[in-house]
Amino acid sequence: MLTSALIYLMAAVLAVPLAKRLGLGSVLGYLIAGVLIGPYALQLVGEQSGVMHFAEFGVVMMLFLVGLELQPSRLWQLRKPILGLGGLQVLISAGVMYALIEAFTDLAWQTALVIGMTLALSSTAIVLQSLTERGLLKTQAGNNAFSVLLFQDIAVIPMLAVLPLLALSTDNSTTAEHTNNLIAHFPVWQQVVFSFITIAAIIFGGKFLSAPIFRIIADTRLRELFTAFSLLIVIAIAVLMQSIGLSPALGTFLAGVVLAESEFRHELEVDIEPFKGLLLGLFFITVGASIDFQLLAQKPFLIIGLVAALVVVKASVLALLAFLFRMPFSQGTLFAVALAQGGEFAFVIVSASAPYGVFNTESAATITLVVALSMTLSPLLLVAYEYFMASPEQQSKSGADQFEETSEVILAGYGRFGQIVGRLLTAQGYKLTILDHSPSQIDLLRRFNNSVYYGDAARKDLLHAAGAEDAKVLIIAVDEPDKTLEIIDTAQKHFPNLKILARTIDRRHTYEVMKKNISGWRRETFDSALHIGTEALQLLGVNKESALRSRQIFSDHDHQSLHALAEVWGDDKSYGVAVRQRMEDLKQVLQQDEKSKGQRDAENNA
Numbered sequence: 087m088l089t090s091a092l093i094y095l096m097a098a099v100l101a102v103p104l105a106k107r108l109g110l111g112s113v114l115g116y117l118i119a120g121v122l123i124g125p126y127a128l129q130l131v132g133e134q135s136g137v138m139h140f141a142e143f144g145v146v147m148m149l150f151l152v153g154l155e156l157q158p159s160r161l162w163q164l165r166k167p168i169l170g171l172g173g174l175q176v177l178i179s180a181g182v183m184y185a186l187i188e189a190f191t192d193l194a195w196q197t198a199l200v201i202g203m204t205l206a207l208s209s210t211a212i213v214l215q216s217l218t219e220r221g222l223l224k225t226q227a228g229n230n231a232f233s234v235l236l237f238q239d240i241a242v243i244p245m246l247a248v249l250p251l252l253a254l255s256t257d258n259s260t261t262a263e264h265t266n267n268l269i270a271h272f273p274v275w276q277q278v279v280f281s282f283i284t285i286a287a288i289i290f291g292g293k294f295l296s297a298p299i300f301r302i303i304a305d306t307r308l309r310e311l312f313t314a315f316s317l318l319i320v321i322a323i324a325v326l327m328q329s330i331g332l333s334p335a336l337g338t339f340l341a342g343v344v345l346a347e348s349e350f351r352h353e354l355e356v357d358i359e360p361f362k363g364l365l366l367g368l369f370f371i372t373v374g375a376s377i378d379f380q381l382l383a384q385k386p387f388l389i390i391g392l393v394a395a396l397v398v399v400k401a402s403v404l405a406l407l408a409f410l411f412r413m414p415f416s417q418g419t420l421f422a423v424a425l426a427q428g429g430e431f432a433f434v435i436v437s438a439s440a441p442y443g444v445f446n447t448e449s450a451a452t453i454t455l456v457v458a459l460s461m462t463l464s465p466l467l468l469v470a471y472e473y474f475m476a477s478p479e480q481q482s483k484s485g486a487d488q489f490e491e492t493s494e495v496i497l498a499g500y501g502r503f504g505q506i507v508g509r510l511l512t513a514q515g516y517k518l519t520i521l522d523h524s525p526s527q528i529d530l531l532r533r534f535n536n537s538v539y540y541g542d543a544a545r546k547d548l549l550h551a552a553g554a555e556d557a558k559v560l561i562i563a564v565d566e567p568d569k570t571l572e573i574i575d576t577a578q579k580h581f582p583n584l585k586i587l588a589r590t591i592d593r594r595h596t597y598e599v600m601k602k603n604i605s606g607w608r609r610e611t612f613d614s615a616l617h618i619g620t621e622a623l624q625l626l627g628v629n630k631e632s633a634l635r636s637r638q639i640f641s642d643h644d645h646q647s648l649h650a651l652a653e654v655w656g657d658d659k660s661y662g663v664a665v666r667q668r669m670e671d672l673k674q675v676l677q678q679d680e681k682s683k684g685q686r687d688a689e690n691n692a
Contacts, residue, residue, distance in 0.1 A: 094123070097122065097130075097371060098116060100119070101115045101116070102115035103115070105118060111219055111468070112215070113219070116367050117374035117465070120371035121374040121375065126380060131375060135437075138369065138376070142430065143321070144362055144363075144368065145211045145335055145369065145430060146335050146338050147320055147338070147361060147366075148215070148366060149239070149335040149338050151342065151359065153342020153345070153346065154345060156343055157346040157347055158343055164236075167229070168233040170411075171233055171407060172236065172238065172241075175407055176237060180206040182399055182403060183205050183396075184199050184202035187201055194254060196253075196254055197254070199252060200252055200439055200445070203435070204457075205396055205453075207241075207429040207431045207432055208234070208235060208425040208427055209430055209461050209464065210429065211366055212461055213464070216465055220468065220472065222420065227408075227413065227420035228424075230408075235425075238429070238431070239431075242333050242434070243281075243333055243336075246435065247274075249435075253442035253443060254443040269331065280330055281331075284326060284332065285332075285340060288326075288337055288344070289341075292344030293344050300312075300348070300350045309542075312357060316354050316357040317358070320358065349538055349539050349540050352521070352539045352540070356548045356550075374462065377455065377458045378451060381451055381455055382459075396426075397426045397463065400425065400427075401422045404422035405418060405419075405421075405422040408421050419471065423467045423470075423471045426464070427457075428456065428457030428460045428461060429457070429461075430461075432457040494516055494558045494559065495519070495558065495559045495560075496518070496521065496561070498562045498564055499521075499564035499589070500521075500527060501563065501564075504522075504561075504564075504589075507561055508520065519553055519557070520539065521552060522538055523542055525540060528540055539552070543562070544576050546576050546579075554580075557584060558584070560585070560587070561586075565610075567592075567598070570590070570591075570595070570599065571599070571602070575602075585605040586604040587604070587605055588607045588608075589608060590607050591609075593609075596609055596648060600649075617637075619637065620634060620637045
């Protein structure tokens with residue numbers, strides 16, 4: 087096992103950077119790596135079905151993260167493209183392919199229908215990863231492609247359900263091996279009821295049960311425990327959905343949508359993202375390694391012709407739908423190119439069809455090869471699109487439909503200090519993304535409809551998830567000096583265009599922050615202490631005008647002293663001498679001002 091892991095990781099590390107440098111994208115890099123190490127090339131790894139089943143959790147995690155980005159209100163807005171565009175794509179694509187297979191082959195109609203349904207599906211993993219990588223997911227074409235993919239994930243459920251009705255022969259022993267559906271022997275109406283109960287339980291659990299558990303875990307301040315619970319949610323939902331014959335990806339997507347309004351959303355994203363990336367990469371490698379080059383060598387013209395036919399037919403159907411739904415030409419072209427391949431669920435349907443005799447061994451191998459080659463071709467089609475059509479930046483501006491409005495300000499820390507800053511900015515109409523690591527504080531603030539999220543703002547991935555690339559200002563209002571410095575370092579390193587303002591705790595902390603050359607800083611107690619001192623002067627008999635003037639002189643002098651003393655901070659002897667000198671200077675300034683004021687009063691009285 088360790089040797090296999092070493093081979094997969096080395097293949098990815100060598101192939102993906104090279105593919106990225108050549109402008110081919112990471113997906114194609116993973117696919118090429120799989121081809122090279124697979125059983126039909128260098129033979130470094132063997133048969134891939136077991137590894138692929140494990141790696142498919144990457145697709146499941148991707149749908150969970152997409153759900154986290156898509157709040158229920160946004161999902162409701164997409165209902166028309168999901169049902170209309172997605173439904174028509176599956177029906178028309180499956181219908182056209184069924185008709186072509188019936189016309190040009192002598193296969194049974196049941197086999198032709200299953201092949202049509204199988205090839206109507208596209209690759210959720212490749213499409214979403216490739217579009218996200220190129221910054222095209224939030225374009226009009228990207229949103230529509232996502233809607234179609236979501237409907238396809240839903241359509242897999244009835245497709246698997248009708249397979250027994252299309253059986254040409256049944257092998258009961260094989261059937262027992264190939265199904266993990268615990269309710270398969272129930273009547274259809276009971277299966278439907280169980281399915282709805284399961285989906286309702288996922289929604290209820292995400293809405294009402296997850297938050298209290300997350301708060302308990304967050305109170306432990308053990309990041310690994312939070313990560314473990316995040317993975318537990320995803321895997322448990324996937325296993326539950328799979329056990330009743332539903333799509334695991336659909337289940338985790340629904341859970342993600344429900345949790346999209348949770349205060350723990352950003353932390354969930356950054357905890358799941360690394361696992362998603364690794365498993366998706368492994369999935370793409372297994373797809374590349376599963377390409378049967380022996381079969382391709384035996385029937386090169388047939389296989390290449392079938393791949394070309396699949397891509398052309400699907401692209402034509404998608405282009406027609408883009409025209410009917412009035413998408414601009416460039417967006418319609420992207421939409422057609424992105425979804426023109428076969429999908430990973432084709433492997434599931436082919437495998438699930440085995441007990442029912444729908445395919446013979448040769449047909450199953452051919453379909454698997456055609457789908458795998460079309461998936462490998464897909465990133466190249468997107469490269470060609472980028473070359474011949476507009477740049478990604480232009481595309482993102484054309485018909486872009488953002489999932490979520492980006493905040494101009496990220497506020498890290500929402501305690502006593504942060505609340506004052508937040509209330510001032512909110513009152514002026516600015517939208518804030520607030521990060522805090524106190525579950526109880528977050529729970530309290532969300533009761534008043536504040537958009538607050540749990541997480542450590544010193545983490546690059548959390549700042550990225552919070553929109554640091556597009557935000558204008560980061561305000562650091564945490565009460566831990568070391569954490570403030572850590573957040574500054576992370577933000578300056580990874581988001582250099584972000585302007586930073588920080589709360590400092592004391593003079594030492596202020597000196598350390600000053601060395602970071604941020605946009606601004608303010609000591610947490612300085613202004614309030616000055617106000618109290620001013621009121622004390624007035625109670626001691628100093629008139630209001632003199633007290634206010636003394637406060638301003640003191641403030642200006644202290645600010646100058648900070649900058650002057652920062653140069654000798656760390657040298658205790660020099661610093662002590664400089665502090666005494668600055669204190670003496672302040673006394674003289676105040677005394678001089680008092681004399682000047684007396685002279686002005688005398689002149690005015692004269």
